[in-house]
Amino acid sequence: MHAYANPTRFLSLARPLTLWFLVIGLLLVVVGSAFGLFFAPADRLMGDSVRILYIHVPTVWLAMGGWTAIAIASIVQIAWRHPLAAVAARAVAVPGALFTALGLITGSIWARPTWGTWWVWDGRVTSVLVLFFLYLAYIALANASGEKGGVSRVTAIFGIVGAVNIPIINRSVVWWNSLHQKASITVSGSSIDAAFLWPLAINVIGFSLVFGAIVLMRMRGILAETKVEARLKRMAAE
Amino acid sequence: MKAKHQRLTLAILALVALVGAGLLATFALQDQANYFYTPSDIVEKKPVAGKAIRLGGMVEEGSIRHEADGVTVNFIVHDGTAQQPVIYTGITPDLFVEGSGVVADGKLTTDGTFMAESLLAKHDENYIPRELEGIDMTGNMTKTDTLVE
Numbered sequence: 001m002h003a004y005a006n007p008t009r010f011l012s013l014a015r016p017l018t019l020w021f022l023v024i025g026l027l028l029v030v031v032g033s034a035f036g037l038f039f040a041p042a043d044r045l046m047g048d049s050v051r052i053l054y055i056h057v058p059t060v061w062l063a064m065g066g067w068t069a070i071a072i073a074s075i076v077q078i079a080w081r082h083p084l085a086a087v088a089a090r091a092v093a094v095p096g097a098l099f100t101a102l103g104l105i106t107g108s109i110w111a112r113p114t115w116g117t118w119w120v121w122d123g124r125v126t127s128v129l130v131l132f133f134l135y136l137a138y139i140a141l142a143n144a145s146g147e148k149g150g151v152s153r154v155t156a157i158f159g160i161v162g163a164v165n166i167p168i169i170n171r172s173v174v175w176w177n178s179l180h181q182k183a184s185i186t187v188s189g190s191s192i193d194a195a196f197l198w199p200l201a202i203n204v205i206g207f208s209l210v211f212g213a214i215v216l217m218r219m220r221g222i223l224a225e226t227k228v229e230a231r232l233k234r235m236a237a238e
Numbered sequence: 239m240k241a242k243h244q245r246l247t248l249a250i251l252a253l254v255a256l257v258g259a260g261l262l263a264t265f266a267l268q269d270q271a272n273y274f275y276t277p278s279d280i281v282e283k284k285p286v287a288g289k290a291i292r293l294g295g296m297v298e299e300g301s302i303r304h305e306a307d308g309v310t311v312n313f314i315v316h317d318g319t320a321q322q323p324v325i326y327t328g329i330t331p332d333l334f335v336e337g338s339g340v341v342a343d344g345k346l347t348t349d350g351t352f353m354a355e356s357l358l359a360k361h362d363e364n365y366i367p368r369e370l371e372g373i374d375m376t377g378n379m380t381k382t383d384t385l386v387e
Contacts, residue, residue, distance in 0.1 A: 040367075041367030041368055042367070042368050043365055043366065043367065043368065044366045044367065044368050045332075045333050045335065045338065045361070046332075046333065046361065047332075047368075050365065053365070071253070074249075075246070075249045075250065075253065078245055078248075078249045079242055079243075079245045079246035079249050080242055080245075080246070081242070113331075113332060114331070114332070114333050114359065114361055115331065115333070115358045115359055115360065115361070116330075116331030116332075116333075116334075116356075116357065116358045116359055117358055120273070120358070121273075122273040123271055123273065157252075160249065160252060160253050160256070161256055163253065163256075163257065164256050164257050164259075164260030164261075165260070167257060167260075167261060168260060168261070168264050171261075171264075175264065175265060175271075176267075176271050176272050176273060177272045177273050177274050177276065177294055178273050179273055179274075179294075179341055179358060179360055181360065181361050181362050181363045182362075182363045183363060184363040184364070184365065191363045191364045191365065192364075192365040193365055193366050193367055195367050196365050196367070
C-alpha cells in the first residue's frame with residue numbers, strides 16, 4: 001500500500017490513467033447521452049422529461065460516492081498515516097460539491113413538470129442539500145488548516161463524521177413518507193425498463209470515469225503545488 | 239497491538255458509533271420528518287379540522303370527478319386501508335392521474351373532506367416506455383430493498 005506513497009511512482013501511474021479515464025469517460029457520456037436524448041423512448045407518464053434521468057442519477061451517484069471516498073481516505077489517513085490519502089480526500093471535495101449541486105439543480109428542474117414544484121423539504125431532497133453543505137464545510141476546513149498538500153487530522157475526522165449522512169440519504173425514502181419515489185435499482189433488480197436502463201448505465205460509468213480523471217488531475221495539481229512550495233523554501237534558505 | 243492497528247480500530251469504532259447514533263436519531267425522527275399524513279394517519283390521529291396538514295396517498299381508480307366550473311376536481315385518496323375524499327380548485331400537475339401518487343397541502347373540514355390548496359404529483363419507482371403501456375410486467379417490478387438510488 002505504501003508503495004504508492006512515493007509521489008514519483010504515483011505520478012507515473014496517475015499521468016496515463018488521467019488521460020484514459022478522461023477519454024473513455026467522455027466517450028461514454030457522449031454515447032449514453034445521445035442514446036438517452038434521441039433514441040430512448042419517452043416515459044408513459046412523464047413523457048420526454050424522463051430524459052433528465054440520464055444526468056440526474058449519475059451526478060447524485062457521484063455526490064454520494066464522493067463522500068464515501070472522502071470517508072475511506074480519511075480512515076486510511078488516520079490509521080496508516082498514508083500521505084496520499086489526505087491528498088486524495090482533498091481532491092475529491094470540490095468535484096463532489098459540484099456534482100451534488102448538479103444533482104440538486106437537475107432534480108429541481110425535473111421536479112417542476114413532474115411533481116408540480118421546484119422544491120420540497122422532504123427527506124430525500126433535504127438530506128442531499130445537507131450533503132452539499134457538508135462538502136462546503138469540508139472544503140472550508142481543509143483550506144483553513146493552512147496545511148499544504150494533505151489535510152489536517154480535524155478535517156479527516158470531519159470526513160468520517162460526515163459519512164453519517166450517506167446511509168441517511170439512502171434510507172430517506174424508506175423511513176419517511178417522501179415526495180421523492182423509492183429506489184428503482186435494488187439488489188432484487190430494476191424497475192426501470194431496459195430501454196431506459198442501458199443509456200443510464202453507460203452514463204453512470206462515463207460520469208464516474210470523468211470524475212476519476214478530475215480527482216487525479218487535482219491530486220497531481222496539489223502534489224505539484226507542494227513541490228513548488230518546498231523548492232521555494234529551499235531556495236530561500238540557501 | 240501495533241500503533242497503526244490501534245488507530246485503525248479507533249477510527250472504525252468511531253465510524254460505527256457515529257453512523258449508529260446518526261441512524262438511531264433519524265430513525266427516531268420518523269414521525270416528525272414524515273413529509274405527509276396518509277389517510278390511515280388521519281383516521282388514527284384525527285387532526286383538528288381547519289389545521290393546515292399535508293395529505294399523501296394514491297388517487298383511487300375511477301374517483302376523479304370534474305365539477306361544472308372546469309377548475310374544481312373531486313377525488314378520493316387511499317393508502318390501501320383508509321380513504322379520504324379531497325376537493326381541489328386549480329391546475330393539476332401532468333402526473334395527476336388515477337392510480338398514481340399525490341401529495342396535497344390543505345385542511346380538513348368539519349364534515350371530513352380534505353380541502354386542498356396545492357397539489358403535487360408523486361412519481362413511483364417504475365419507468366415504463368410509452369409503447370409498453372398496459373403490458374403486464376409486474377413480475378419485474380416488486381422491490382423491497384434498496385441498493386442504489
